[in-house]
Amino acid sequence: GQNIDQPTEMTATEGAIVQINCTYQTSGFNGLFWYQQHAGEAPTFLSYNVLDGLEEKGRFSSFLSRSKGYSYLLLKELQMKDSASYLCAVRDLDYQLIWGAGTKLIIKP
């Protein structure tokens, strides 16, 4: 079957760095997405990886290793507004997105 694993919840301190991991087992791989979802709101697109390596976008970076079925989202200089759920999604062989359950990130002052 297809499976996306992320930690359920993480806690970090304002100003610090946090890494959210995602491992996947899917029927084929056609890219990996990270989305941010604030409570009660819609998911919003953060990043996309299709090749191995690091993609940097401001305070957020995303890494992919296809051979290990592994990705992480790195958030630097954490701000209170970064408190949200972070969703990992993999596009499979049929080009449909398979979603993880999300990681709830709690930022403490």
Add this chain to the structure above:
Amino acid sequence: IAGITQAPTSQILAAGRRMTLRCTQDMRHNAMYWYRQDLGLGLRLIHYSNTAGTTGKGEVPDGYSVSRANTDDFPLTLASAVPSQTSVYFCASSQGYNQPQHFGDGTRLSIL
């Protein structure tokens, strides 16, 4: 402001009733999707449409139907609602199947 509009925002519905959730986008995106999101589970695809006039089944299509008569609209119909369909429903769209998906604000549906 360009984007995706879903209606209603929330609804309480008696079991057995028929309900249509509306979704309209003004970005001229080819692909549209319906997901449900339940606590502790990832987003699950109900139905999708890669282009106007075509639809396909996702992971959890039973009890739901869709139509795609034009590019902008993608309604989701529950023919006879059951309590297990209580969920938050998100409509999304993308320019193509390999592009990021953009989401509407969701419809919170409770079936009693």
